[in-house]
Amino acid sequence: MQIYANPRHAAHDGRQEMFRGKLVPCHEVPARLEHVLAELGRRPLGEIQAPPPVARALLEAVHAPRYLRFLETAWDEWVALDPANAALDALPSVWPVRGFRADVEPDNFAARLGLYSFDAGTPLTAGTWAAAEAGAACAAAAATSVTGGARAALALTRPPGHHAGHDFFGGYCFVNNAAVAAQALRDGGARRVAVLDVDYHHGNGTQSLFYERADVLTVSIHGDPRTEYPFYLGHADETGAGHGLGCNLNLPLPAGTDFAGWRQAFDAALARIAAFAPDALVVALGVDTYEGDPISRFRLASADYLTVGAAIAGAGLPTVFTLEGGYAVAAMGVNVVNVLEGFETAAR
Amino acid sequence: MQIYANPRHAAHDGRQEMFRGKLVPCHEVPARLEHVLAELGRRPLGEIQAPPPVARALLEAVHAPRYLRFLETAWDEWVALDPANAALDALPSVWPVRGFRADVEPDNFAARLGLYSFDAGTPLTAGTWAAAEAGAACAAAAATSVTGGARAALALTRPPGHHAGHDFFGGYCFVNNAAVAAQALRDGGARRVAVLDVDYHHGNGTQSLFYERADVLTVSIHGDPRTEYPFYLGHADETGAGHGLGCNLNLPLPAGTDFAGWRQAFDAALARIAAFAPDALVVALGVDTYEGDPISRFRLASADYLTVGAAIAGAGLPTVFTLEGGYAVAAMGVNVVNVLEGFETAAR
Numbered sequence: 001m002q003i004y005a006n007p008r009h010a011a012h013d014g015r016q017e018m019f020r021g022k023l024v025p026c027h028e029v030p031a032r033l034e035h036v037l038a039e040l041g042r043r044p045l046g047e048i049q050a051p052p053p054v055a056r057a058l059l060e061a062v063h064a065p066r067y068l069r070f071l072e073t074a075w076d077e078w079v080a081l082d083p084a085n086a087a088l089d090a091l092p093s094v095w096p097v098r099g100f101r102a103d104v105e106p107d108n109f110a111a112r113l114g115l116y117s118f119d120a121g122t123p124l125t126a127g128t129w130a131a132a133e134a135g136a137a138c139a140a141a142a143a144t145s146v147t148g149g150a151r152a153a154l155a156l157t158r159p160p161g162h163h164a165g166h167d168f169f170g171g172y173c174f175v176n177n178a179a180v181a182a183q184a185l186r187d188g189g190a191r192r193v194a195v196l197d198v199d200y201h202h203g204n205g206t207q208s209l210f211y212e213r214a215d216v217l218t219v220s221i222h223g224d225p226r227t228e229y230p231f232y233l234g235h236a237d238e239t240g241a242g243h244g245l246g247c248n249l250n251l252p253l254p255a256g257t258d259f260a261g262w263r264q265a266f267d268a269a270l271a272r273i274a275a276f277a278p279d280a281l282v283v284a285l286g287v288d289t290y291e292g293d294p295i296s297r298f299r300l301a302s303a304d305y306l307t308v309g310a311a312i313a314g315a316g317l318p319t320v321f322t323l324e325g326g327y328a329v330a331a332m333g334v335n336v337v338n339v340l341e342g343f344e345t346a347a348r
Numbered sequence: 349m350q351i352y353a354n355p356r357h358a359a360h361d362g363r364q365e366m367f368r369g370k371l372v373p374c375h376e377v378p379a380r381l382e383h384v385l386a387e388l389g390r391r392p393l394g395e396i397q398a399p400p401p402v403a404r405a406l407l408e409a410v411h412a413p414r415y416l417r418f419l420e421t422a423w424d425e426w427v428a429l430d431p432a433n434a435a436l437d438a439l440p441s442v443w444p445v446r447g448f449r450a451d452v453e454p455d456n457f458a459a460r461l462g463l464y465s466f467d468a469g470t471p472l473t474a475g476t477w478a479a480a481e482a483g484a485a486c487a488a489a490a491a492t493s494v495t496g497g498a499r500a501a502l503a504l505t506r507p508p509g510h511h512a513g514h515d516f517f518g519g520y521c522f523v524n525n526a527a528v529a530a531q532a533l534r535d536g537g538a539r540r541v542a543v544l545d546v547d548y549h550h551g552n553g554t555q556s557l558f559y560e561r562a563d564v565l566t567v568s569i570h571g572d573p574r575t576e577y578p579f580y581l582g583h584a585d586e587t588g589a590g591h592g593l594g595c596n597l598n599l600p601l602p603a604g605t606d607f608a609g610w611r612q613a614f615d616a617a618l619a620r621i622a623a624f625a626p627d628a629l630v631v632a633l634g635v636d637t638y639e640g641d642p643i644s645r646f647r648l649a650s651a652d653y654l655t656v657g658a659a660i661a662g663a664g665l666p667t668v669f670t671l672e673g674g675y676a677v678a679a680m681g682v683n684v685v686n687v688l689e690g691f692e693t694a695a696r
């Protein structure tokens with residue numbers, strides 16, 4: 001398996017997030033990725049490389065240019081407002097809801113921060129853009145590798161991406177790496193691409209990005225949004241719109257679901273993907289389905305991830321993995337590498 | 349002038365707000381109203397009474413029933429989640445932006461808090477609903493007084509209201525008192541009602557509530573939303589829609605505008621109101637246009653408010669005043685009572 005590791009990931013290192021109404025230390029930390037790298041040191045699965053730079057045109061095929069420009073310059077603007085801001089991360093505190101306008105980009109920094117976000121749990125830091133852009137480069141490189149004939153490739157990156165939409169960040173995500181990979185696969189010649197999101201949280205950004213497209217099937221297995229983040233999307237009745245009608249499948253499950261229950265949804269997801277007959281697969285690989293995850297409520301055990309990986313290999317598709325959530329930091333390495341090892345063993 | 353003072357206002361006493369990315373002490377404090385009462389003690393302008401209860405049907409003519417139910421029960425839910433929450437105010441940390449759904453009300457409390465809000469500067473506290481409901485009662489009672497023949501009446505209340513929309517709070521506002529007054533005046537027989545918002549900040553809630561109605565003209569003079577809160581509404585090209593096309597006038601002015609500049613917009617606002625020929629007027633009376641306001645940037649002096657009040661009286665309309673913003677706390681009394689005294693002197 002080709003592995004593209006984000007050399008800039010640690011540049012994104014948030015200090016505090018708003019979590020259930022309080023400021024708390026960030027859950028999405030650099031150690032998450034370091035644990036995966038350490039486990040890959042113990043159980044090597046392929047060469048680990050840095051990616052080449054990503055083409056801006058590919059990013060702009062996924063995200064609004066004005067949003068990307070904002071991300072790119074936001075930290076400098078934040079510190080220019082007040083040098084003391086360098087000691088704080090930027091968190092949004094006002095946002096446009098129903099009836100407000102998004103067509104006029106305000107001059108005010110706080111207003112743009114809120115315009116382009118959907119939570120106050122995703123601090124924008126000095127190194128956010130560097131990390132996010134290099135992460136998208138990992139996703140693009142992984143897609144290129146698969147386009148070139150590799151059976152599978154991994155974008156080993158953080159911050160994660162699947163919550164980021166066309167012009168908004170949130171859920172610890174800024175640039176949607178899974179969407180970048182899917183678009184890159186399409187650009188590389190795949191006629192149809194499926195995205196399978198196994199993170200505990202609904203892949204709202206990925207769903208939204210492809211919601212009206214027939215060339216990308218999006219499937220997500222996740223905690224029921226009535227009780228679980230991101231709350232405002234991810235219901236079973238969201239099946240796509242326009243040309244994309246029928247090309248989105250949500251499989252929300254109640255908090256507390258164990259592997260037996262999860263596996264049923266997973267099998268349904270794989271069946272839907274097989275029916276779509278894609279040329280390639282993107283797996284948005286979150287392991288916050290783990291029973292030990294501090295902010296999630298499924299009950300998968302570490303050994304279950306070997307089974308998950310093997311079943312993904314069973315789809316028989318060229319596959320790009322992107323790293324998404326997982327907040328039981330010390331268990332991240334074992335859980336992620338179990339998926340990948342399960343895949344490699346079954347794909348052989 | 350009939351004055352209905354909110355007997356429960358001090359029950360809403362937020363501890364902290366998110367302001368430009370940091371948690372800071374609240375600007376919207378009980379002392380604001382106490383200073384107005386003290387100045388009315390020095391310069392009496394009429395009997396000060398408590399209002400009778402407000403009819404739920406009137407509130408539901410302005411706000412979504414599910415939103416009112418949320419406000420009513422939110423504090424108890426917040427504390428039920430964790431008894432330690434009693435020591436904290438509830439601030440939203442996730443919200444639905446473009447592409448998210450608002451039709452499904454989540455079960456999760458934090459998700460509902462975010463669904464029904466547009467900033468993290470408006471803490472929901474133990475006494476928020478009691479204060480907001482009694483404030484709406486003041487607005488309704490003031491409207492009833494004017495319907496009954498009084499030349500003018502004042503809803504002396506906080507929290508303010510003009511930023512609150514059909515189903516969202518924000519900008520220190522929960523229930524839109526000016527909109528409640530306007531609706532009550534309509535229900536009382538006024539064929540057309542004008543709302544004149546002189547607060548420093550755009551009256552986005554009031555505009556949105558009446559945007560498609562021809563029976564209520566909304567006019568707002570305010571800091572340009574490109575740089576000033578609430579940022580996402582209040583531009584000059586917002587003129588109403590549907591039946592309400594032509595029934596909204598925004599007069600955004602640059603930060604730094606002095607009374608001479610403000611007065612030009614004010615005269616244009618009064619001319620537009622005269623042309624609408626309403627039966628009654630609601631004035632959303634914020635005095636954060638004051639040169640000493642800590643969060644606003646116009647340069648009106650205290651004496652200017654006497655001129656403002658006199659000019660409002662010059663419109664010759666039965667008038668309900670609702671108290672909105674103003675954060676130079678010690679100057680609140682003089683500035684607000686100057687408007688009222690200017691009005692009363694000219695109306696005699």
Ligand SMILES: [Zn+2]
Pocket residue numbers: 199200201286288324325326
């Ligand atoms: Zn997740």
Ligand SMILES: [Zn+2]
Pocket residue numbers: 547548549634636672673674
């Ligand atoms: Zn104001």
